[in-house]
Amino acid sequence: MERAELIAVLRATGCGEDRGGLFFLFDPSLGSSARPQIAGRQSEITDGWLCVATGGSSGGLKFARHDEHTLTAAVEGFRAHFEFERVNAVDVLPAYHVSGLMARVRCAATGGQHVAWDWKQLEAGSRPPIAQGESWVISLVPTQLQRLLASEAATAWLRRFAAIFIGGGPVWPALAEAAAKAELRVSLSYGMTETAAMVAALRPEEFLAGARSSGAPLPHARIDLGPDVARVLSPPTESGMRGEGTPPPFSPEGVVRVAGESVFRGYWPEASTTREFATEDLGYFDARGHLHVSGRRDAVIITGGKKVQPAEVEAALRASGEFSDVAVIGVPDAEWGETVVACYPATERTPNFEKSIAGLAGFQRPKRFVAIAEWPRNAQGKINHAELRRQAK
Numbered sequence: 233m234e235r236a237e238l239i240a241v242l243r244a245t246g247c248g249e250d251r252g253g254l255f256f257l258f259d260p261s262l263g264s265s266a267r268p269q270i271a272g273r274q275s276e277i278t279d280g281w282l283c284v285a286t287g288g289s290s291g292g293l294k295f296a297r298h299d300e301h302t303l304t305a306a307v308e309g310f311r312a313h314f315e316f317e318r319v320n321a322v323d324v325l326p327a328y329h330v331s332g333l334m335a336r337v338r339c340a341a342t343g344g345q346h347v348a349w350d351w352k353q354l355e356a357g358s359r360p361p362i363a364q365g366e367s368w369v370i371s372l373v374p375t376q377l378q379r380l381l382a383s384e385a386a387t388a389w390l391r392r393f394a395a396i397f398i399g400g401g402p403v404w405p406a407l408a409e410a411a412a413k414a415e416l417r418v419s420l421s422y423g424m425t426e427t428a429a430m431v432a433a434l435r436p437e438e439f440l441a442g443a444r445s446s447g448a449p450l451p452h453a454r455i456d457l458g459p460d461v462a463r464v465l466s467p468p469t470e471s472g473m474r475g476e477g478t479p480p481p482f483s484p485e486g487v488v489r490v491a492g493e494s495v496f497r498g499y500w501p502e503a504s505t506t507r508e509f510a511t512e513d514l515g516y517f518d519a520r521g522h523l524h525v526s527g528r529r530d531a532v533i534i535t536g537g538k539k540v541q542p543a544e545v546e547a548a549l550r551a552s553g554e555f556s557d558v559a560v561i562g563v564p565d566a567e568w569g570e571t572v573v574a575c576y577p578a579t580e581r582t583p584n585f586e587k588s589i590a591g592l593a594g595f596q597r598p599k600r601f602v603a604i605a606e607w608p609r610n611a612q613g614k615i616n617h618a619e620l621r622r623q624a625k
Contacts, residue, residue, distance in 0.1 A: 233307070233341045235300045241340050242282070245327035254500075256295060258285035259328050280497030284330060286425035295500040296425045305493035306334065306428035307341045309452030313433060314395060314419075320344040322360055322370045322393075324351040331371045331399060334429040354386075355379055362392040369393060373400035373613025375557060377418075378407055387414050395419045395436050399429075400613030402525070402543050404550035408444055415440070422446035422525055426509050428494040431455060432523045445522035446515075452494055455523060457486030458510055487529060488513045514541075531617075533562035535570050538595040545598070548591045549574060554583035557607065559615045560598065563624055571599045575620050578603035600624070 239255065242248055248257040280297030287294045311319070319342045325332035327348075339346035347360050355376075362368050370393055372380070377398055380386040390396060391414070399421045411418045417436035423429040432455060434447030449455045491508040498504030515525045527543035534540075542560035549558045555576050562570035576583065582603075589597045602624045608616035 233300050233304045233337065237340060238282070238300045238303065238337065241336050245333070245336065247326070247328040254281050254283060256283045256285075256500075257328050257333065258293075258295075259326070262293075280500075280503055283500045284333065284425050285328060286330070296496040297498050297500050297503065298428060298496055302428050302494050302496060303334070303337050304341065305452045306430075307338050309450040309492075309494065310334075310338060310430065311342065312452075313448075313450045314435065316342070316367055316369075316394075318342045318344040318367070320346075320366055320368045322347045322349055322362070322368060324349050324354055324376070325371055325373075330423075330425040330429050331397075335369075335371060351376065357383070357385065359386070359389050362389070364392070367394040369395045369397060371397040371399065374398060374403050374407060375401075375609065375613060377403075377411060378556070381407075381410050381414060387416070390414075390416050393417060397421050397430070397433070399423065401615075402547065403444075404547050405444070406551055406553070408439075412440060412442075420444070420446055422523060424511065426496045426511075427453065427490050427492075428496070431490050431492070431494065434522070443520075443522065445518060445520075445524050447522055448520075449523065453490055453492040456489050456491075457484070457515065457517070458489050459486065485514050485516045485526060487511065488515045488523070488525065533560075533570050533572055535562070535565070535572055535595060536568045540572055540596050545572065545574070545592060545596050548596075549588050549598075551591065552584075552588040554585075554588040556580050557609070559617070559620055561617055561620050561624060563600075563621060572596065573600045573602060573624050574598035575602045575604050575624055577607040578605045579607075 242255055242257060247260050248255055279299050282298045283295035284298055285293055286296050319338040321335040321339050323332055323335040323346060327333060327336065336346050349360055380390060394417060396416055396418045398418055403420060418439045419433050419436050420439065421430040421433040423431045430450065431453035432446045432449050434443055434445055488511045489508060490511065495507045495509050512528050512530045513525050514527055514529050515523055517523060527541040531542050532539050533542060545560045546558055549555050558574055558576045560572060560574050563573045565571040585601055604620065604623055608619040
């Protein structure tokens with residue numbers, strides 16, 4: 233994709249500002265204090281001129297620097313992995329989010345159709361027509377997929393897609409099984425703003441055959457595990473939990489690192505000369521070379537000297553069937569260092585807490601359950617954990 237073509241796509245989003253050779257893409261609802269402050273012109277910049285907002289859900293907004301080269305590499309790797317000649321997309325994610333941005337870029341670069349659609353309208357039953365015989369894709373976060381599966385008409389509509397990309401958060405086992413039972417061509421994917429969206433993805437046929445990983449790395453990306461090995465893992469249990477011990481087909485867990493031409497060129501205003509990015513995610517590879525993401529390194533809860541990965545506790549709580557949505561956090565505790573707290577939307581029925589913790593080890597069980605009046609999950613499926621901690625004190 234040429235720079236002029238990409239700039240035209242960016243301007244059409246209405247979600248950014250062109251400032252002296254730099255284009256900043258961000259949520260237009262942001263207040264002026266949260267927007268980037270730039271003095272002078274920077275027309276000499278040739279690489280990393282596209283600054284895409286990231287990290288807003290945790291309160292620390294940053295801008296990842298991309299350009300036509302990083303985004304084109306991501307598009308080409310995507311096409312090769314899924315064997316798409318042309319990408320047609322229904323897009324319900326915001327244009328300032330990397331998944332919404334890349335849906336537009338993929339369609340423009342391949343001559344496909346891009347249909348922007350309001351999520352609330354889709355949830356209410358208003359769905360754009362999908363032509364039979366053409367390859368259409370859609371990107372959803374797990375909670376969006378859950379809500380659409382509750383409608384037979386919406387589920388039938390989803391069956392028309394060649395691929396339904398699920399990202400933005402972990403998919404719990406019950407949701408994955410419901411999607412497979414409905415014969416949806418789901419692709420569990422892994423990526424972020426810094427990598428121009430997905431760098432690993434499970435092909436739909438692999439999902440329907442029973443695989444539940446984030447799939448193999450895309451051709452344009454190289455993924456390895458950093459030296460920070462947290463533990464040795466045994467295979468997942470039916471509840472989605474894992475035990476500690478010997479791991480016949482599994483690798484040791486480590487920090488996920490991504491390299492390749494789609495990796496960003498640093499955070500604005502700094503530039504990076506390396507094309508490798510060390511994430512905060514922990515993961516491992518199975519015997520097929522598929523990536524499994526087990527949680528975030530910076531989210532681990534230390535309670536009474538034991539390490540608790542919130543994603544594992546959340547998976548068990550969801551598997552109990554007692555929660556439609558749940559998030560687990562660590563709250564400071566004078567005796568234990570941190571205590572495990574589970575938060576859930578106050579609008580749902582009161583869960584059976586004893587039933588929900590049956591599959592958890594004693595140190596993993598939440599000490600408190602907190603109903604949150606205004607559930608802080610944004611349109612990209614991200615939970616504002618800082619807000620949960622504030623309300624759970």
